[in-house]
Amino acid sequence: xxxxxxxxxxxxxxxxxxxxxxxxxxxxxxxxxxxxxxxxxxxxxxxxxxxxxxxxxxxxxxxxxxxxxxxxxxxxxxxxxxxxxxxxxxxxxxxxxxxxxxxxxxxxxxxxxxxxxxxxxxxxxxxxxxxxxxxxxxxxxxxxxxxxxxxxxxxxxxxxxxxxxxxxxxxxxxxxxxxxxxxxxxxxxxxxxxxxxxxxxxxxxxxxxxxxxxxxxxxxxxxxxxxxxxxxxxxxxxxxxxxxxxxxxxxxxx
Ligand code: BJW
Ligand code: ZN
Numbered sequence: 173x174x175x176x177x178x179x180x181x182x183x184x185x186x187x188x189x190x191x192x193x194x195x196x197x198x199x200x201x202x203x204x205x206x207x208x209x210x211x212x213x214x215x216x217x218x219x220x221x222x223x224x225x226x227x228x229x230x231x232x233x234x235x236x237x238x239x240x241x242x243x244x245x246x247x248x249x250x251x252x253x254x255x256x257x258x259x260x261x262x263x264x265x266x267x268x269x270x271x272x273x274x275x276x277x278x279x280x281x282x283x284x285x286x287x288x289x290x291x292x293x294x295x296x297x298x299x300x301x302x303x304x305x306x307x308x309x310x311x312x313x314x315x316x317x318x319x320x321x322x323x324x325x326x327x328x329x330x331x332x333x334x335x336x337x338x339x340x341x342x343x344x345x346x347x348x349x350x351x352x353x354x355x356x357x358x359x360x361x362x363x364x365x366x367x368x369x370x371x372x373x374x375x376x377x378x379x380x381x382x383x384x385x386x387x388x389x390x391x392x393x394x395x396x397x398x399x400x401x402x403x404x405x406x407x408x409x410x411x412x413x414x415x416x417x418x419x420x421x422x423x424x425x426x
Contacts, residue, residue, distance in 0.1 A: 178420040183393050183408050187421055190365035191270060195262060196356070196381055197277040197284070197414075200370020200396060204415035205253040205283055211372050227343045232305065236336045237324035243339040244315040244325055247299055250281040258369075258418035259287035265422045266290065274363070276356035278371060278378050280341045292359055293352035295378050297341040306335025313337055348377060360385040366392045369414050373401030382406070 179187075187193070199209035210217050221242065225231050232239050266273040266289050274292040275284055280299040284291050302311040309332045316325060327336040342348055360366050366385040373379040382402060385392050392406040395417045403409055410417055 198371025255287035263289035301340025304330035
């Protein structure tokens with residue numbers, strides 16, 4: 173079977189004619205690299221860990237060492253992971269002549285970048301952009317290398333003010349980086365085609381970004397092996413994992 177046989181015809185037609193493509197990715201994009209999603213049954217992080225105790229500003233205030241230890245483990249998981257063929261396919265599509273392809277991700281990992289893609293926006297921040305929780309200064313430190321979750325590790329101190337260094341991620345109740353959110357909205361509004369890959373569509377305001385495409389009549393395609401909150405409002409659904417669908421789609425463009 174050729175690559176084009178595996179791609180739904182309407183989706184292939186849209187992809188072949190699109191000159192400006194915006195790809196919105198969530199945790200499912202990284203799943204086949206071995207980075208767990210948040211809400212998948214059995215394997216999702218929130219099945220084992222309580223977000224209220226780890227991913228809120230209140231959790232950090234109450235117990236920064238518990239949060240820091242968890243993010244150190246998360247960072248080690250990401251560092252041990254490699255981009256999969258879906259990440260590579262997006263980088264290849266982005267490199268094609270005459271194509272503008274913008275990636276906006278909710279993921280805090282760096283797998284798109286390590287596959288060679290440029291990322292327009294990390295709307296929930298970047299795990300590795302460490303900074304001081306007190307004064308905001310960027311911190312030239314790193315997570316300790318751990319391979320298993322541990323209960324507590326004291327965060328390092330800021331070289332400017334001594335405050336605790338925190339991960340550069342967006343926790344529940346925190347606002348998204350304004351530029352990243354606005355750039356993502358503009359990218360879907362200006363696109364000929366929007367792909368929504370591997371997100372449950374449960375977390376706002378990121379989940380509202382595809383709606384700005386619909387409002388402009390830009391076709392929206394979901395790639396996700398399971399039904400999501402996004403599924404009912406997109407134009408086409410492709411029930412396949414990102415690591416299979418994206419390479420098939422990009423191979424079939426010619
Ligand atoms: C595959 C696959 C494969 C599997 N291939 N696919 C309205 C109502 C109620 C509450 C709110 C509301 N609006 C806003 C809120 C509050 C809150 C919120 O949305 N809560 C909801 C949960 C109800 N939002 C916020 O707090 C946001 N800030 C905000 O609103 O600011 C304004 C404000 C400020 C102050 C007061 C009030 C308002 C901030 C949200 C920050 C989210 N942060 C996290 C953690 C980041 C750090 C970290 O990594 O630890 O971001 S939570 C977590 O969820 C992470 C993700 O980016 C985010 C989204 O998850 P995602 O990517 O969708 O993953 P999953 O696991 O949910 O889904 C995976 C999908 O992949 C599934 O569909 C699978 O099927 C699929 N999949 N394998 C393709 N191989
Ligand atoms: Zn500081």
